[in-house]
Amino acid sequence: MQDISSQPPHRPRVGIIGTGFMGGVHARSARLAGARIVGVAGTRIERARQHGFGRPFASADELIESGEIDVVHICTPNNLHAPLTLKALAAGLAVICEKPLATDVETAVLMAARAAEAGLVATVPFVYRFHAMAREARQRVARGDAGRVVLVQGSYLQDWLLRPEDDNWRVDPEIGGASRVFADIGSHWCDLAEFVTGDRITEVSAQTAVVQQARAGNGPVLTEDLVTVQFRTRGGALGSVTTSQVSPGRKNRLFLEVSGTEESIAFDQEQPERLWIGRRDGARLLVRDPETLSPAAVPYSPLPAGHPQGYYDCFDAFVAESYAALRGEQRDGLPTFEDGVRAARICAAVLDSARTGEWTPC
Numbered sequence: 001m002q003d004i005s006s007q008p009p010h011r012p013r014v015g016i017i018g019t020g021f022m023g024g025v026h027a028r029s030a031r032l033a034g035a036r037i038v039g040v041a042g043t044r045i046e047r048a049r050q051h052g053f054g055r056p057f058a059s060a061d062e063l064i065e066s067g068e069i070d071v072v073h074i075c076t077p078n079n080l081h082a083p084l085t086l087k088a089l090a091a092g093l094a095v096i097c098e099k100p101l102a103t104d105v106e107t108a109v110l111m112a113a114r115a116a117e118a119g120l121v122a123t124v125p126f127v128y129r130f131h132a133m134a135r136e137a138r139q140r141v142a143r144g145d146a147g148r149v150v151l152v153q154g155s156y157l158q159d160w161l162l163r164p165e166d167d168n169w170r171v172d173p174e175i176g177g178a179s180r181v182f183a184d185i186g187s188h189w190c191d192l193a194e195f196v197t198g199d200r201i202t203e204v205s206a207q208t209a210v211v212q213q214a215r216a217g218n219g220p221v222l223t224e225d226l227v228t229v230q231f232r233t234r235g236g237a238l239g240s241v242t243t244s245q246v247s248p249g250r251k252n253r254l255f256l257e258v259s260g261t262e263e264s265i266a267f268d269q270e271q272p273e274r275l276w277i278g279r280r281d282g283a284r285l286l287v288r289d290p291e292t293l294s295p296a297a298v299p300y301s302p303l304p305a306g307h308p309q310g311y312y313d314c315f316d317a318f319v320a321e322s323y324a325a326l327r328g329e330q331r332d333g334l335p336t337f338e339d340g341v342r343a344a345r346i347c348a349a350v351l352d353s354a355r356t357g358e359w360t361p362c
């Protein structure tokens with residue numbers, strides 16, 4: 001008899017659109033999750049060949065309409081997320097679309113509505129949710145270990161756009177959208193903060209700044225390098241977050257600290273193997289260990305303690321769970337288009353608040 005236990009239960013036929021950094025990350029995770037990567041469309045097809053993305057298609061439309069795929073991963077610049085997603089949903093495909101889902105709220109809402117009407121799986125890679133220690137932090141809050149959450153704060157800092165010669169399509173609002181740093185990484189921070197606390201940001205007061213007024217000879221720069229936000233939550237907590245793509249030496253430093261009436265919990269994406277737990281009578285580091293983690297975190301901790309996990313593991317778990325949803329399985333905490341809409345609403349409120357100087361609901 002054939003041993004089917006080692007076979008993935010279903011091998012989705014996958015297309016990848018976009019051949020940049022994220023296209024490579026998606027393709028790798030798709031392969032590991034047992035998908036058959038049928039084809040790829042994008043501007044750097046040679047790179048795609050080297051990375052084993054599958055057969056090159058002449059265009060994204062051709063790949064979407066090929067009839068050869070079940071799910072498409074959209075890893076293009078932001079302005080293409082909406083048109084490609086809407087085409088893919090109309091063709092009956094499940095969609096995994098990079099964030100920001102859309103560059104405005106109305107379009108994000110439309111995308112989520114189309115996915116819901118069609119009954120298709122539609123997810124967005126808010127992947128930091130898949131760190132075992134982020135799940136552990138969430139569990140501690142849900143279980144009441146932290147007490148009542150009163151303060152949520154942190155930052156997400158990078159430096160890859162520090163210099164005037166640093167440039168990228170994200171700088172151009174026609175391609176990246178009106179917001180740059182907040183849509184790109186502030187969205188991750190807010191998603192993680194809401195995920196860990198189970199609370200909602202309800203109101204923001206924001207400031208934005210452009211540090212490099214011209215980049216790579218082009219100018220003037222219209223998208224923000226820095227954003228600071230103060231916020232209030234539905235649960236009555238206060239909060240603040242600082243986001244930057246011009247902080248020297250900070251590469252991808254997402255830091256989130258939640259203070260409750262009993263304990264504080266701090267998570268640092270660059271040190272994802274541990275949580276800092278602070279109490280009035282002392283503080284300690286909780287180290288990732290599947291033997292001691294709460295049941296909600298164990299599935300995201302496949303390696304034994306002392307064998308560091310990281311970003312790829314998060315991405316692998318996110319893609320595997322998106323495919324599990326294709327099989328009709330429900331997983332707690334899978335980020336969907338509704339979460340993409342949520343991020344778009346917060347981002348729009350942040351830009352509005354920065355423009356008007358007013359507290360703005362979201």
Ligand code: SOE
Binds near residue numbers: 158184185188252
């Ligand atoms: C660039 O800022 C970037 O690659 C983001 O686009 C990702 O979402 C984030 O995970 C890391 O930084």
